[in-house]
Amino acid sequence: MAIDYGTDRRRAAAGPPRVPAVLRAPLEGRTWREFLYFLTGLPVSVVLFSYAVTMTALGVGLLVTFLGVPVLAATLAGARGLGALERMRARGLLRLDVADPEPVRPRRVSARGRQRGGLMAWVGALLKSGTSWRHLLYMVLHFPWAIFTFVTSLVLMTVGWGLFLYPAWQWIHPTYLDQPGIQLYGEAGGQSFYLDSPFEILVTSGLGLLVVLGTPWVVRGLAQVDRLMVSGLLGPSRLAARVWELEEDRGVVVDTAAADLRRIERDLHDGAQARLVALAMDLGLAKEKLDEDPEAAARMVDEAHGEVKLALQELRDLARGIHPAILTDRGLGPALSALAARCTVPVTAEVDLAARPAPAIEGIAYFTVSELLQNISKHSQATSARVDVWRTADRLMLQVTDDGRGGARTAGGGGLAGLAERLEAVDGLLLVDSPAGGPTVVTAELPWRG
Missing domain, CATH: 1.20.5 (Single alpha-helices involved in coiled-coils or other helix-helix interfaces)
Known part of the structure; x- marks a missing residue:
């Protein structure tokens, strides 16, 4: 992950934003994008809900014939396609980047045990795909939520901005029905109520300002629910x-x-x-x-x-x-000490472990240090190296440091790349910090699994 420290320094030099967030929120692009998401969500949701209910009812109704199963499979396939459009809408307006779910992989096993694809295999894979059913569930659940968010956001936006900009409207139309001000409530009990005094206009505008300032945070809260629905129902299954x-x-x-x-x-x-x-x-x-x-x-x-x-x-x-015998008999500390003694570069090894990890993890740790020391001997031109091993919570930590020329990389398919893949296969991690000119620090993490 690249970190732009220059940007952080520029922000720190510029100081905090001059305008508080509560005042910036009503005019920020995020607020209006999320509001547009709610406005477009209702017509889109009507289409999705109608499709889901109609096609599902048709498929279930045709289950008495051989056409019901293919219709349900086609319904699920269409739901996946419409879900892709919903992910695009969320990506554009909510700035939510949801990965595509795993593809449908139809398989059919023949009598000889061979896997073959086909129409019925594709239909069966769709019907057994939990991702496809989650897409269909999203279309049904999102409809009432889309109605709620559409009405709520539209009312808050129109009422808030309408009351806040009321002085401008009163200035444009100073009289209405031959009376000063604007008729607000209509007639009640034979009397008309108007906002005609500066105090009433000021109070109205102030109430509108409060609604305007609070609406973005309501909109963001509602949009967060949409983000959870899209990522949970339209994204890949964990x-x-x-x-x-x-x-x-x-x-x-x-x-x-x-x-x-x-x-x-x-x-x-x-x-x-x-x-x-x-x-x-x-x-x-x-x-x-x-x-x-x-x-x-x-x-x-x-x-x-x-x-x-x-x-x-x-x-x-x-x-x-x-798998050296000393590793099996005496553990990781003596085995790494013996490994360091055979290295052509002087190596200091320090192992701080109160207990021994699982034999498989112990063997991978030994192999990792062995490979790293071989790289130091062959390529680093180092004069000294150090190996540190310790435990942090449920992780076994390895760190190999040398004062060589640096420039080691995990990219390019070299030995470090293969070592990183081997560690990833057991939920491990390999980090390499090797600037040109050195020093090189390679840190490996492995699960403890004692």
Whole structure:
């Protein structure tokens, strides 16, 4: 999120607004946009209500035939389309930006388990879509509310401005029915009531001013209810959005696991496996020369012994990269200390945890610090680094700092981008602050899940 600190400084230098908000509100564009929203809301709501009631009644009435279900599905599809127009109206007049709801995804499973689309699958998806029914519910509920807001806002606006501008009207028409002033109440009991004295005109204008000053706040309160209705009934479902997010996270987790398996397979194939194959060949040659040239066979066995040690070291490093034994046995503090000791850059590690998080979170935290320290060793040109780990409420916090050249970014599909995706898959967060010239501060948040 970009923050314009220059704008804040300019506002602070300019000081508070000269005109109080209560005096500015009647003339602000927001007030008149919301008033226009109420004026247009009544005719729009009449159309929406008529459509919802007519089409729903038609569909329910035709349920005795095979046409009822398709008619109801078409009604819901039309409701979604009209809901899109309502979101546009709210976006233009209420300045309410509501995201489009999740699309209808028709699916039909065949006898062989394959998913196929079709007309009936589309109809079934519409009828099972809670979002579509919420659009239809909005059309029904908004009609009485639109009548109330239309009448209330129109009466307040016309009465308030009419009374407030009464002196101008009296000045334009100084006499009415051969009497000074303007007839306000008509005839009652054989007498006519007029506002003809300056005091009466002043009181009338003052009452109108009070109504004018209070109307914007009433209008804003009513508009807030409309905002809640539009966002709650015409916007995306929180549950559906969460399911969609979890599906994306599941894809990230699957891709990450597949990438890890490919990396392990590559490391085994190019490292330990190649050494073990060469070792087997050397031992075979040594066995053949054992009778003919025992000294050469002994040298070959000695070389094979060295290869065994290297292969064991590579396997140990590979296992440590997957999930080190020290992490399982002693926890995150000793594991990060051992990780910092192996880094080519001097690293200070401080872990302040009274308890251990869940093993999965502990493993992700270890992997995150390991990746960040590798980036520092390879790219940062730093002379020192620091790792801090602590707990805040229900979050595990990691912070890795170095005094390198900076310029690290999560964009561009690099290692930091993949690390950020891995953290997001478990409701984590990665923040990178790395200006050119350094220092670089990378902060990671993970759920505790102890």
